[in-house]
Amino acid sequence: MASHEVNILLVDDKPERLLSYEVALESLGYNMVRAQSGTEALSKLMVMEFAAILLDVSMPDMDGFETAELIRNHPRFEETPIIFVTGLHITDLDQRKGYAMGAVDYVQIPVIPEILRGKVQALVQLYLQRVELTRLNQKLAQTNAELAKAHEELKARNMRELQELNQTLEQANAALTATNNRLTLEIGERERAEQALSQSMKRKDEYIAVLAHELRNPLSAIHNAVMVMQMPTSSEQQQAWAHELLQRQVKHLTCLMDDLLDVSRISNGRIQLHTEVVDLAQVVNHAADTIAPLLKKHRHQLKVVVPDRPLYVEGDTVRLSQVLGNLLTNAAKYMDDGGQIDLVLEQQGDKVAQIRVRDRGVGIPAELLNKVFDLFVQAPSALNRAQGGLGIGLALVRALVELHGGATRVTSDGPGLGAEFSVCLPLVDRVPQAQTAIPTPPRSSQPLRVLIIDDNSDSATGLSLCLQSQGYDLRVAHSGKEGLMAARLQRPDVVLLDIGLPDIDGYEVAQRLRREQELKEICIIAMTGYSGEADRNRAEQAGFNHYLVKPVELVKLLDLLDAQTCAA
Template sequence: MALATLIPVIIFSTVAIGQLLEAERSAALRGMRETVNAITLAIDAELSSAEAALAVLAQSEAIKSGDSDSAYWQAKAVGKGRDEWTVLTALNGQQLMNTFFPRGAALPVLSPRSIARIENVARTGVPQVSDLVIVTASMEHAIAVDYPVKVDGRVRYILTKAFRADHFAGALQERNLPESWVIGIFDRSGISIVRRPGAERFVGRPVRPELYSASRANASGVLRHETRDGVDVFDSYTHSRKAGWTIAVGVPVAEIELAARRAVWLSVLGLGAAVLCAATVAVVFARRLIGSIDGAVDAADTLAKGEAPPPLKTSVGEVDQLHLALNNAGTLIQRGQRERAELLLREQQARRLAEEQNKAKDEFLAMLGHELRNPLSAITSAIDVIEAPGMKQATVERARSILRQQTEHLGTILNDLLDLSRIMSGKISLNIAPIDLGRTVQMCIDTLKTTGRMTGHRLVLDLHPMRIAADATRIEQIVNNLLINAVKYTPEDGLIDVSVRQEGESAVLTVKDTGIGISADLLPHIFDVFVQGSTAIDRAQGGLGIGLSLVHQLVTMHGGSVAASSKGAGQGSSFTVRLPVSVAAATSGTTSPNALPAGVSRRILLVEDNEQARLMVASMLGAHGHIVYESGNGLDGLKIAVEERPDIAIVDIGLPGMDGYQFVRKVRDTRGIAGMPVIALTGYGQETDRQRALQAGFNLHMVKPVNIPKLLEEIDRLIVHDDSETVRTL
């Protein structure tokens, strides 16, 4: 009877134990799936972050224009660690920039597989994540996130962020998974990217065929099989939506079964106690489970709001794992939201900057158009006066003077623009020599008086000799800009006070005026480029708003400082330049080349394709007693040089057929004229143009419009000294 009474208990206990075994096994497998999902989310988030970073970097002008130098340092600045690098590749597979290597190092040729990957991204125009690849330079395993760089709606380059394969092992280390678990990530072709344990043996090798087949057949699942190192495991796997990789977590079957068996033994040992206090245990367990489930529900609600629920600790392991997974998911969601917010903010800032730059460009073009039309109008009128019959000689001479002044004015505008461009791009150099600042200021004032620019103003001078080490041309530019600025904004009969003195170890130049002054809101920006005070529609004062900016840049390059002050509109202004006094400059003298006798007739070859420009230069040279051989192209010019053996050649760069560079190379290779001095006369005046002239073989580089007196001086200098190793830009 007692045995019969125990039979239902035994049967129930047996069934319960079996169900408990299955429940423990299911809970373990569920925890594996949650772990796999959490790892997958982390990997997808890392890949999305890399793609977002590439998207931002792809908008850089340096990337779009293929400026590999600027692109290299921008990509280097946003790099996060040593296990990642950025590559910019042309569509033909040539690497333009690779932060894996030091700047300037030779870049390896891409493998055919990598070129095919680049071509696929270029063809589809869609970012892609690669399978496992091998870095040619280091033979390391890596993966790549490829992003198409579009310029004017077309893919021009491919921007790649590459990661070492072990970079993604960090997603495993963050979860402190048991060492006995077998965790792997393999690509779409079944090649291991990450493997723990045994990374050194298995990364880069195919996974077990049964696992690969199962992963291809189903997006996720659980498979029991034997690993490559002979461990019988339950393998839970799923796919990365971003990359198409498979993430698998394998827990040894023995470990899961051991946990289940422990639960069974505890159940058996506690069976007697369970019978006695079943009701109490049921109530306690129910409350605990309900509380844990309620906590999980609250965590899910928090996650639905886009927040990260705290990883609560309960007495139910599965619920703890669920809390942890929800916390990780919330963290990833918040990170994505922050990144989206940052991207949106950067986009808004970039748009505002672009709008401001576009507005500044429009205003500058309007100013430039006005400043160019005025002298062009005067030049046109002067030409009409000169060509008109019956004009008095005085009127014609006045027209010629206006023509010369306005031409020089156009040249000044062009030179200021080019100088500012060179300074802002760091391509200008200074020819430092000892000069007298006081004498330089006096010369500039005398020149302005000669041209009639300062005849209507009262001038007070206090100029002391002051030796400094500086570029004489640039110092004259600084002084002229300050003086012209004072003249421009000071009405006739106004006072202009100019002084040069020494204060401590500084030479101080001060230009004061009683003109219209500077308003308080304009004063802090007076040295910014394109900044001017309010002007009337007729722009009587004129100017592009670059003169004072040029002064500031040139003074800074000399190691000095410039400051502006004004009590307000209508109360005049004062500009003070401080330059260091050089001991060497104060004690050393200057030497000048030997002057050549005036009136010596030279035989000069002039090669210029612009007929009018050639006619004017030839006429001026002829007027000074020189014999001029003219040619409109390089081939005829070379023939004349061989036949006539001129003393010197003046050659335009942009010639039809044979350009100026080819011409001078032919001269240097031709016996009899190889040593003939050759002057480059061109509209290209950048530092790179000067260097190219040096390399080609020119003796001198002069920029149009040509200054005839200076040209005559350089012709005599080159013929006498034959200094073929010195190239200067004038």
């Protein structure tokens, strides 16, 4: 009973008397609820249950007798005991009237605390006993109902068990037969799963070996170039060769990293397409131009065939170019020097565009035709070739094409007889909207003020030297707080901001810059190793104007800075 909450309603229009009631009853540990009018008391009763009501007789608007009558007339409160409080002498008639209204007792003002506590405590004990009795009656009724229900269920269960016994015996043999069949199937599935796991582990081991090979080659070349640059006797021609090699190998490593990140994004469903209406002929011609240096290196001939009328698809130009670039790169790598590649764009039926890439190279064995688009799958000769690759290019092709609602296919007559890869994409009827040319503003004569904030001192110093050579006014900071201080002093036009800083990250730095009146309009360019779509979205929300992934291409950065120079 003690765990049940006990509420006492104190009704008096005088706040000082309400306080005296609370002080007198405080030691009982009950919850005291105030009301300063009969109307307020009725509203409290509608939302709470009270063990007793201490009710002032003399109140304006509605006196205690009227309030008690309204309480008693409500079926929910007719059992709630009321103690009238009065400072006047009451006659026997008044007492009878009060008892008729539901009063169980009277107390005189000034209230004697001991007497008030005794009366209230007695009423609370009665209230708790009544609550406990109600609970026990409910529990007894529930128990009786449960016993009756259990009795009926027992009878019904006995009948069902008798009926089900024969069915169980009949089903036992059938179940045993089905179990044997299922076990046979599970054993077969387990053997196939173990075989697939073994093949997958083997492919992963092979992939790790290829990855190590692909990383060691450019790292070895970079190491050699650095040694040449450090030689005091190296000539200008040797220095130029080393610089060119470093640029080429860093670009190669960047491509490897981009491919690995794309595979991760596609596997986790996090890659997003930036689609528009695209003329496939432009994509085909762009891919042909991009692959030209590799074709020239291997003395390959590329025959491009496109239709006279444009074929439009809804697609991401960059990703579609990546698809064709991967197919053309594969064709060039897996064919002896001096070969020919056919790149054909054509329409299939009314609603499909098809792009075919045909080579005369090493071909594909029949057992690999259904697997060439899987991750880490390569032709057996790939490991022995100078540029074997990671075995993820075709997996990216299939995934990107499927994101465009298309399909891929490969055919080959066998080893040494070349291969043909086909990409099919759904056509659209819409024509791309013409873009309005934007006039170029005059170039400012003042050098652009650039602030680099990067905790990697080597990276920051190298980039600073490159930009200083281009005529930009450079400052460098190596932490977020140092960068904010430098920005306030220098008032730069552009901030090149790393996100992974040691104290406060680049997102917070950008947000703080945007909150300062003198700095909120500056151009903020992210330079970071984080390349996920979520990272880009977070950077945009933080206030970045542009987002570049490390290693940053200097040409792309200079284009952004040049645009800021023209706008200055």
